[in-house]
Each structure stands twice: as structure tokens, then as C-alpha cells.
Amino acid sequence: MTQKAKSIYKDPQNKRKIKKEAQAMGPWKIAWERFKKNRIAIIGTTIFIVIVLLVIIVPILSPYELSEFELENKNQPPSRDNWLGTDEQGRDVFLRLFLGGRISILIGLMTSIVTVIIGASIGAIAGFYGGKVDNILMRFAETIYSLPFLPILITLSFALMWRVSSEQKMYAVMFILAIISWPGLARLVRGQILSLREQDFMVATKALGLSTRSKIFKHLLPNTLSYIIVNGMLRMARAILTEAGLSFLGLGVIPPTPTWGNMIERARDSYVFNNISWLWIPPGIMIVLTVVSINLLGEGLRDAFDPKEIR
């Protein structure tokens, strides 16, 4: 949070006002009000929205096509026609950059969603049932958690990728990333559910005779939603980085489907690295911008949801 935002809370008059408002507003409204006042988080959110919009719009407006080869026009440096130059097959790098962004961001988003679904369900079930179920599920989670992340990812990708056609590689990457990254979230949700389970409103659900499914998915999980959203955002940033690393090693999504990771991979060719730097520097910068903006957004959300922030 910025100095300014902090000082708003410190001012006793404002503090009283905020507290009064807080009584009248629901938790989501309070979080939104606080989020709006966090200037850095708003900057991050704006950058992220701009990137998402560009990634959607640029390929639509671009005069070029992904499969458009112009071999006589290859390896051109940035110019007025090709803002980021062309690659060794004469394709427009500016277009590929944003098409690649589509795939990279989509992989990040989907990985995060799948991870959240698996992690939250397993965590909720373990926390709700407790006892043996909890023990088995958490042991399982602990084992997956102890897997060395990148080495296993490399081995797993190599073992599975050759069975998958190149168009489906994108989904395979999401799947692989999700199945090894859910345990962290499962632990978090389980801890939350364990404490929520003992609260009065759960006695009420029992008195009402609600089904187990409704208890877990309608009453317990929504209470952990703020944690899940924040965790999901930060996971999305991580997944974008991991996918880039995997594609850089040639084990993720492979050309002709562009992603930021496999665009940087071109730099492993020493001629491209030294002479055609517009092929690999822009996707790297886009990754940094995207991941930083998502992290800012996620941290802003965490501060906004955190009840400790108003005291």
C-alpha cells in the first residue's frame, strides 16, 4: 500500500468514517473500496487489462496473418511496416508477439483455474471430513509437494509430450502444471475449513439438515473465496513463468503455435541471438510486464481482503 493510502487510515477522522462505512457494506464492497485506494494495485490492474486487450485486439486488426510467409522479406529489423521486424520466415513479429501472448496468458489462466478446482476440492474434502480421509489426502498432497518441481516437470513433459499432437500441446502443458501444483492450495483451504467447520453457522447448517455437498460447496468454500482468488492470481503469474521456461527448453508448446516462451527459445540459436535480437527481447519484456502486473493485482487483492488492514 502506498504512503498516501496508509495515511488515510491513520487520520482519526477518516478512520471513523471507514469503520462506519464498513458496518454498512458487505465484505466484497469493503474490499473493493480498499482496492480502489491502493494506487499501485490499480496501476498493475490497468497494465494487465491493457495487455489482455492488446492480445485480443492486435491480431484482429493486424494486416498480417500468422501463416503468411514472405521469404524475400525475412529477418528485417523493425520498420514502419513491421513494427518489430520480421522473423526468418518473413512473418511479422509484432503479430506473433500478441498471438503468443494469447496462448501464454490463456495457459496461465487455465492452469490457475484447474489448479484451484483440484486444490480447493481436495482441501475442502480433507478439512471437512477430517480423520482418515484427511490423513490420506494430506499424505498424498505432501508427497506431490515433495516432488522436485522443475526436474519432475521436465521429465513429465518429455514423457507425455510425444503422445500429444502439436495443437494439443497447450492443453497438455496446462494439465501437467496443474497436477503438480495443487497441493499448496489444498493445504491452505484445508486449514481454513478446519477452523470454519467449528463455527456457529455450521451448527445452523446441521440443524437445517443440509446435504454434505451443500455444506461444503455453498457454505464452507465461499468463505475461503478471498484466499482462493488471491492464490489463484499469484498462481497464474507463476504458471506463465513456468510455461515460458518449459517452452524455452523445447518441452512446452512448440512452433508454429507461438508463445512467449518458445519465441525466446529462438535465442538459443547463436545467429538469432546476436543478430536478430528483435525476435527474442520483446517476448521477454512482455513476460516481465505481464507477470509483474498480475503480481501487483494479486497483492493488491490480498491487502484489500485482509481484515487486519483496518485497525
Place this chain on the structure above:
Amino acid sequence: MLKFVIKRVLSLIPVLLIITLILFVLLQLMPGDPVNAYLGQGSKTTPEQQERIRAQLGLDKSPVVQYFNWIGRTLKGDFGSSIQYRKPVKEIIGTYIWNSFLLNIVSLVLAFAIAIPVGIKSAVNKYGKFDNFWTVFSLIGMGMPSFFFALLLIFFIAVPIDFFPLNLMQDPLKAALGYENFFAEILDILRHMILPVVVLTIISLASLIRYVRNSVIDVINQDYIRTARSKGLSEKVVIYRHAFRNALIPVVTLIGLYIPTLFGGSILLETVFIWPGIGKMLYSGVMNRDIWLVMSSNTFYALLTVLGNFVSDVSYAAVDPRVKLE
């Protein structure tokens, strides 16, 4: 305490067994036949010869038998033989592992040595210029893919400045001809280490500084610090005598968790810098279907991860008297 440690060590064994089992299943799913990889393409061998090689590599039995054989052999210290190098895996790992340790341990020490004072100073002057600078540094560091950062450093520093080598661990010419003396060899390795160490250190610094800073802020807000201040102690004593110790509790436990993360993350860097470490070896092993090499190096990483978690748990219990041992 001893009982706790023994109990934790015993609980590691099933976890390790399951991890190696998962690894083994993964290796069975790998494409291609290791025997063909061993022979190379277009080799003229009779099926009998191929079967002999298969038996030599220990691949002629059923996967279940292979797995138990592997465990038995590994416990005896025999890691099988490498397909691409045609040498015992133990020998290869033995040389490469130290190169990785060199890179990672130096970076780890540097990262902690920088992060602790910087984190404390940032926390003390929260939202000051110093804090803001390092916050921006951390944010960018956390968003930067390590391999991209490495490429940028090579492009903008190593290519224009002759002093910095582009990659490798030693000058190939000098290494082949032999160094004038031992000292020259050390200097050469150090020169090659600078860029990879800078990348690894900065990448781990980014999250570490945030962690130390937040941990110190948490402690500074506690009542006993207010008591210390109201007693009239100088700010220095309050921070470095009273706050410092408690703030470091969570940081100490991080060391255990950082080692496996660092080693895993350096796979990408070792590939970019062609650093002859275990990560580069794992990558080329995977690409060349070098089954026992991949199995052993992955087991090494698994061991490192499991031990890291263990060290983190035990150090937490050792440093923080409030932690109750079951």
C-alpha cells in the same frame, strides 16, 4: 527433540519411495527405446546383440523387477550406467554435482547475506526511498524469467565486454592445454561463474528481501517491541537485539526450502550458460533417453527437496521454543 527428529526421518522414507516409484513409471512412459539410443541411429546389430546390451543395461526384466533391482543397486551405491556417456552414472554425477553445488551455494550465501540487512533496513523505514527502491527491484525480479535475464546479461554484458565469457565453466583451450598453476584455474572458473551467480542471486534475492522485510514488520508491530521502546532503549538495540532474533525465525527455516528451489531453477541457467552441472545433465539425459542418468539425477533432486523440507521443519522447532513437538 531427538524423538521428533527420528520420527520425521522415518516418515521421509515412504515419501522417497513413492517419489522414486512415480519417477520410474514416468521413465517407462518415455518415448523411444534406450537400447536404440545406446546404439545410435542406423547401427547394424543383430537382435541377439541388442538383447545382450539390454541385459547389460538392466532393462531385460519386467518393470517391477527393474524397479526393485534399481532400489537394491542404488542403496549399494551403484547407480547403473549412462547410455550417452558410457560410464557409470555415479562417476558422472560425482563430477557434475559439485559444479552445481558451487554455483548454488555461492548464490545462496550471497542472497541471504544481502537480503537480511536490506530487508531489515526496508522494514525499519517502511515506504521510505530505500524500501521503495528494493520493492521495485523485488517486483521486477519476481517477474523476470531467469533464462531471459541470463540471455540479456550475455547480450548486453558478455558480448561487448571481452572479460566476461559467454558460457561454459572453464576456458576450453586452457582447460585442454593445462593451466600454468592451480591458482590460474581457480581464477578462470571464478571469471566464468560471475554471470550465472549474478542471475541466480538476483532471482532469489527478489523474493527473499520481501520475506525478510515482512517478517521484520510483523515483529516490529508486536507489543514487546513497544515495551522495549518505551523503556527508552535506542532504536538500534530495539531492532538488532529484540526484533532481529524473532524476525529471523521464519527466515532461518527458509534456507532449507531455498536449496531445492535453487537447484531446480538452475536447470534453465545451466542450459543457457552451458554450465556442466547436474541440471544440464538431467536435461540432456531426458533428451537422450538416458534412463539411469535421469533416474539418479531426479532422485538426487527429490532427496534434496525432501531433506530441505525436513531441515526447515527441524530448524523451525529448534529455533522457535513456541513450536510444540508432537
